[in-house]
Amino acid sequence: xxxxxxxxxxxxxxxxxxxxxxxxxxxxxxxxxxxxxxxxxxxxxxxxxxxxxxxxxxxxxxxxxxxxxxxxxxxxxxxxxxxxxxxxxxxxxxxxxxxxxxxxxxxxxxxxxxxxxxxxxxxxxxxxxxxxxxxxxxxxxxxxxxxxxxxxxxxxxxxxxxxxxxxxxxxxxxxxxxxxxxxxxxxxxxxxxxxxxxxxxxxxxxxxxxxxxxxxxxxxxxxxxxxxxxxxxxxxxxxxxxxxxxxxxxxxxxxxxxxxxxxxxxxxxxxxxxxxxxxxxxxxxxxxxxxxxxxxxxxxxxxxxxxxxxxxxxxxxxxxxxxxxxxxxxxxxxxxxxxxxxxxxxxxxxxxxxxxxxxxxxxxxxxx
Amino acid sequence: xxxxxxxxxxxxxxxxxxxxxxxxxxxxxxxxxxxxxxxxxxxxxxxxxxxxxxxxxxxxxxxxxxxxxxxxxxxxxxxxxxxxxxxxxxxxxxxxxxxxxxxxxxxxxxxxxxxxxxxxxxxxxxxxxxxxxxxxxxxxxxxxxxxxxxxxxxxxxxxxxxxxxxxxxxxxxxxxxxxxxxxxxxxxxxxxxxxxxxxxxxxxxxxxxxxxxxxxxxxxxxxxxxxxxxxxxxxxxxxxxxxxxxxxxxxxxxxxx
Numbered sequence: 001x002x003x004x005x006x007x008x009x010x011x012x013x014x015x016x017x018x019x020x021x022x023x024x025x026x027x028x029x030x031x032x033x034x035x036x037x038x039x040x041x042x043x044x045x046x047x048x049x050x051x052x053x054x055x056x057x058x059x060x061x062x063x064x065x066x067x068x069x070x071x072x073x074x075x076x077x078x079x080x081x082x083x084x085x086x087x088x089x090x091x092x093x094x095x096x097x098x099x100x101x102x103x104x105x106x107x108x109x110x111x112x113x114x115x116x117x118x119x120x121x122x123x124x125x126x127x128x129x130x131x132x133x134x135x136x137x138x139x140x141x142x143x144x145x146x147x148x149x150x151x152x153x154x155x156x157x158x159x160x161x162x163x164x165x166x167x168x169x170x171x172x173x174x175x176x177x178x179x180x181x182x183x184x185x186x187x188x189x190x191x192x193x194x195x196x197x198x199x200x201x202x203x204x205x206x207x208x209x210x211x212x213x214x215x216x217x218x219x220x221x222x223x224x225x226x227x228x229x230x231x232x233x234x235x236x237x238x239x240x241x242x243x244x245x246x247x248x249x250x251x252x253x254x255x256x257x258x259x260x261x262x263x264x265x266x267x268x269x270x271x272x273x274x275x276x277x278x279x280x281x282x283x284x285x286x287x288x289x290x291x292x293x294x295x296x297x298x299x300x301x302x303x304x305x306x307x308x309x310x311x312x313x314x315x316x317x318x319x320x321x322x323x324x325x326x327x328x329x330x331x332x333x334x335x336x337x338x339x340x341x342x343x344x345x346x347x348x349x350x351x352x353x354x355x356x357x358x359x360x361x362x363x364x365x366x367x368x
Numbered sequence: 369x370x371x372x373x374x375x376x377x378x379x380x381x382x383x384x385x386x387x388x389x390x391x392x393x394x395x396x397x398x399x400x401x402x403x404x405x406x407x408x409x410x411x412x413x414x415x416x417x418x419x420x421x422x423x424x425x426x427x428x429x430x431x432x433x434x435x436x437x438x439x440x441x442x443x444x445x446x447x448x449x450x451x452x453x454x455x456x457x458x459x460x461x462x463x464x465x466x467x468x469x470x471x472x473x474x475x476x477x478x479x480x481x482x483x484x485x486x487x488x489x490x491x492x493x494x495x496x497x498x499x500x501x502x503x504x505x506x507x508x509x510x511x512x513x514x515x516x517x518x519x520x521x522x523x524x525x526x527x528x529x530x531x532x533x534x535x536x537x538x539x540x541x542x543x544x545x546x547x548x549x550x551x552x553x554x555x556x557x558x559x560x561x562x563x564x565x566x567x568x569x570x571x572x573x574x575x576x577x578x579x580x581x582x583x584x585x586x587x588x589x590x591x592x593x594x595x596x597x598x599x600x601x602x603x604x605x606x607x608x609x610x611x612x613x614x615x616x617x618x619x620x621x622x623x624x625x
Contacts (some may be wrong), residue, residue: 244475247470251470253459254455254467257417258516261443262467263439277434302369307463
């Protein structure tokens with residue numbers, strides 16, 4: 001009797017919710033809850049992975065060390081092995097945070113590429129950014145350019161990526177409009193030329209070929225706080241820019257004509273977003289080498305979870321990308337017996353997983 | 369007078385697609401643009417929507433040069449139903465219709481109660497409310513077209529530009545959507561400019577017809593004055609009979625094999 005009454009009340013409440021705009025608010029709150037959960041999860045992964053490795057540390061110790069160093073409450077460190085703070089602050093955290101930041105950057109840049117090119121199979125490297133970066137880095141390694149110390153390889157990689165990007169945009173916009181087909185094609189052409197160039201450089205470089213190959217496969221080993229700070233700065237700027245244009249990106253997915261009739265300056269917004277997203281990808285590549293599949297996979301997975309609205313998709317992808325790459329890096333660093341390049345690992349895990357999702361979606365579509 | 373075109377031309381490099389067009393479109397006007405394939409109809413609509421800029425001549429909207437309007441301003445004045453609509457991402461139907469309200473919603477705000485009401489109302493009127501929660505990329509071509517139509521109506525603009533907007537639709541939905549347009553034109557003085565392939569449907573709804581051929585306007589005027597066998601001969605190079613039809617209360621055209 002009482003149960004029935006409650007059921008009725010709940011049903012009535014639900015109907016009321018549906019009718020009023022409060023239902024919409026609920027959905028928005030759900031998005032906020034998803035975001036908060038993912039953020040907490042990211043924090044937990046950072047703490048736990050910091051404790052993993054040759055010297056194992058419990059999470060409580062990690063938290064204590066971080067608080068002690070950040071808050072200057074050095075009394076928390078009393079009675080602890082003096083090597084622990086060094087391991088956490090100087091060795092592990094820079095690596096872990098740079099993996100997280102790069103993962104976040106690749107994921108949001110992937111969202112933007114897919115959104116702008118209207119192609120769910122686009123990724124941050126579609127415009128040849130990775131090939132450009134790889135070419136720049138190979139040049140720096142081959143000629144042993146060291147004017148900027150340890151930063152010369154990343155710097156060359158970044159310049160290579162940026163120049164490639166500008167050339168691709170120039171190549172595709174010279175024929176009138178800036179269509180997504182033109183962009184993708186130009187990207188493929190330029191990347192093909194650069195790949196040949198890289199092969200040539202590898203052929204010429206007898207001894208350094210191992211260094212080039214190792215750099216290309218990506219690694220977060222020996223990252224410093226400066227690396228973390230710089231990438232974080234760039235990627236935060238990119239994130240803010242993407243969020244500012246998130247709504248315009250929704251409209252762009254309706255096609256250029258419709259988007260412009262809805263108040264989007266399509267050409268300006270498209271170029272701005274493509275350049276920003278490529279620069280974000282370029283920064284990621286120059287810090288860590290070429291890491292595939294994060295920028296392709298994460299936007300896909302998150303779209304299944306949040307829907308394609310970029311205002312929700314971008315922040316969620318930011319967090320999910322950070323989590324995924326951090327976990328992958330932790331696996332190669334602390335779980336596997338020998339460290340394998342992270343780019344290889346993400347492709348090995350991401351590739352089959354992507355096949356699975358893609359296949360599943362195809363089948364679902366057939367049923368509908 | 370919403371639109372006034374004087375000596376407007378447009379060319380892709382050497383190729384002149386629109387050649388010296390002068391015409392004006394007033395409020396409360398349901399205007400049909402008719403002509404053979406590739407005669408520049410869609411380009412003309414692009415010029416009106418400021419998606420392209422004329423290479424010569426001047427387009428004024430509300431006595432101000434169209435070029436001086438920002439894209440943002442125009443989005444509140446002119447809405448467009450494009451010919452081919454393809455979308456790769458699984459937005460829900462409701463989300464797509466809501467996008468028609470974006471020009472009225474500040475960038476970081478959520479839709480107001482008014483926006484939600486307008487969207488709901490339009491969705492019911494256009495009959496797309498039956499697939500509110502479905503994904504746009506999983507609808508059939510005709511269903512999708514109705515959603516796009518609803519999106520354009522939700523924009524609530526003074527001018528509605530239709531680019532063969534009903535060519536994918538069955539006759540029932542064509543009529544019901546065109547009825548909505550006609551009502552808006554009559555009650556709210558909106559301007560409807562529509563490229564149409566079906567001359568008989570155009571004859572029923574449009575009170576004004578523009579016949580185009582080879583980038584030029586062949587003839588324009590009230591439907592009863594310009595729709596005749598001579599025009600059909602000149603524009604389409606076909607033999608046709610035009611007669612007054614009482615059931616639809618309009619002129620109708622029939623063709624000889």
